[in-house]
Amino acid sequence: MKAVVLHEPGKVEVDDVADPAILQPGDAIVSVRATAICGADLFPFHGLTPGFEMGTILGHEFAGEVVEVGAQVTSIRPGDRVVNASMISDGTCPSCRAGRVTQCEGRSLFGYSGVYPRLDGGQAEFVRVPHADRALQKLPDEVSDEAAVFLADILPTGQAAVVRAGVAEGDVVVVVGCGPVGLMSILCARGIAGQLLAVDSVPVRRELAERLGAEAVALEDAADVVASATGGLGADVVIEAAGSPGGLDASLRLARGRGVISVVGAHFEPDFPLDNALMFERELTLRFSIGDPTADGPLLLERLANGELDPTPIITHRLPLTEAAEAYRLFDAREATKVVLTP
Numbered sequence: 280m281k282a283v284v285l286h287e288p289g290k291v292e293v294d295d296v297a298d299p300a301i302l303q304p305g306d307a308i309v310s311v312r313a314t315a316i317c318g319a320d321l322f323p324f325h326g327l328t329p330g331f332e333m334g335t336i337l338g339h340e341f342a343g344e345v346v347e348v349g350a351q352v353t354s355i356r357p358g359d360r361v362v363n364a365s366m367i368s369d370g371t372c373p374s375c376r377a378g379r380v381t382q383c384e385g386r387s388l389f390g391y392s393g394v395y396p397r398l399d400g401g402q403a404e405f406v407r408v409p410h411a412d413r414a415l416q417k418l419p420d421e422v423s424d425e426a427a428v429f430l431a432d433i434l435p436t437g438q439a440a441v442v443r444a445g446v447a448e449g450d451v452v453v454v455v456g457c458g459p460v461g462l463m464s465i466l467c468a469r470g471i472a473g474q475l476l477a478v479d480s481v482p483v484r485r486e487l488a489e490r491l492g493a494e495a496v497a498l499e500d501a502a503d504v505v506a507s508a509t510g511g512l513g514a515d516v517v518i519e520a521a522g523s524p525g526g527l528d529a530s531l532r533l534a535r536g537r538g539v540i541s542v543v544g545a546h547f548e549p550d551f552p553l554d555n556a557l558m559f560e561r562e563l564t565l566r567f568s569i570g571d572p573t574a575d576g577p578l579l580l581e582r583l584a585n586g587e588l589d590p591t592p593i594i595t596h597r598l599p600l601t602e603a604a605e606a607y608r609l610f611d612a613r614e615a616t617k618v619v620l621t622p
Contacts, residue, residue, distance in 0.1 A: 285331075291324065293603050314401050340432050427580075435570040440543040451472070452472040452514060452517075469492045476508065519541065527542065532557070
C-alpha cells in the first residue's frame with residue numbers, strides 16, 4: 280500500500296509499505312477514505328517529538344471503511360464507515376474509568392507513543408486500529424468522510440476550549456489564533472457567545488473566521504477592538520489557540536478582571552515567563568485543555584449529522600495522498616489552513 284512515511288526531520292515521502300494486519304483480537308483494519316494533516320503532525324515532522332521513530336507512517340485524523348476486525352471486536356463490522364478517536368487506550372486505568380482518557384498514561388496518538396510499539400498512522404491506504412471498539416465511531420450516512428475527519432481531534436479540542444472555559448450565553452469571547460483548532464473553537468462558541476471576536480495575523484485565516492461567524496481582526500488591532508466592544512473591561516473568555524508564547528501573553532491582556540483564558544494551543548515551553556502580577560491583580564483563571572474525542576465524539580457526531588455543525592468550510596486544500604510532501608510544505612508554511620488527503 281501507499282503511505283506517508285517520515286524519513287527525516289522536515290522530509291516525508293509516499294512509500295510502498297506492507298499492508299497492515301490484525302495483530303491483537305481487538306484490532307480492526309480500516310481502508311482510509313480521507314485523512315488530514317494536523318498541527319500536532321508538525322512536531323514529529325520537525326523532529327521535535329522525543330522518541331518518535333523515523334520511518335513511521337504519520338497521521339491521526341482519518342475516516343474510512345472497516346475491512347477486517349479481530350475476534351473480540353463487537354461494535355463494528357466490515358463495511359461500516361468509521362472515524363477514529365486520535366487517542367487510543369484500552370479503557371482499564373482509573374483515569375479512563377473516570378472518563379478522563381486524556382490523562383491515561385497508556386494513551387497514544389497514532390505514531391506518537393512508545394506504549395504501542397510502532398503504531399503507524401492513518402495517512403495511508405490502510406491502517407490498523409488497536410482497541411477498535413473504543414477507538415472507532417460508526418458514521419451515519421448524513422456525515423461525509425471529510426466532515427468526520429474533524430471528529431478525530433480538532434473539533435473535540437475546540438469543544439473543550441469552550442466547555443472548560445465555561446462560556447455562557449451572552450459572553451464576549453475572543454479566539455486568539457485562527458488555525459484549525461481556533462476555527463473549531465469559533466464554530467463551537469457560535470450561538471452561545473454574545474460577541475465573538477477572532478484574532479490572527481494571516482488574512483486568509485481571518486476570512487475563514489468571519490465565514491464561521493466571528494468578527495476577525497489583526498493582532499495589532501485586537502486590544503483596541505476588544506476594549507471598544509467591552510467598554511474597556513476586556514473579554515469574558517479568551518481562547519488561546521495560537522500555541523505560541525506571544526499568543527498566550529496577548530490572551531492574558533485581552534481578558535477582563537476575573538476572566539478565563541482557555542488554552543488549547545500546544546505549549547511545551549518549560550519556562551514561559553507568566554506575568555504573575557497581571558494574573559494576581561486581575562484574578563485571572565488560566566485553564567489548559569487537550570480535547571477528548573472519546574468522551575465528546577458521540578455528541579459532536581450527532582451535531583454533525585443534524586447539520587448543526589459543519590467544519591468543512593475551513594478545508595483550503597484537497598490533495599491526493601501521493602502529493603503529501605507538497606501538502607506538508609503548504610501546511611507548514613501556513614499557505615494551507617486545513618489539508619485533506621485522499622488515498
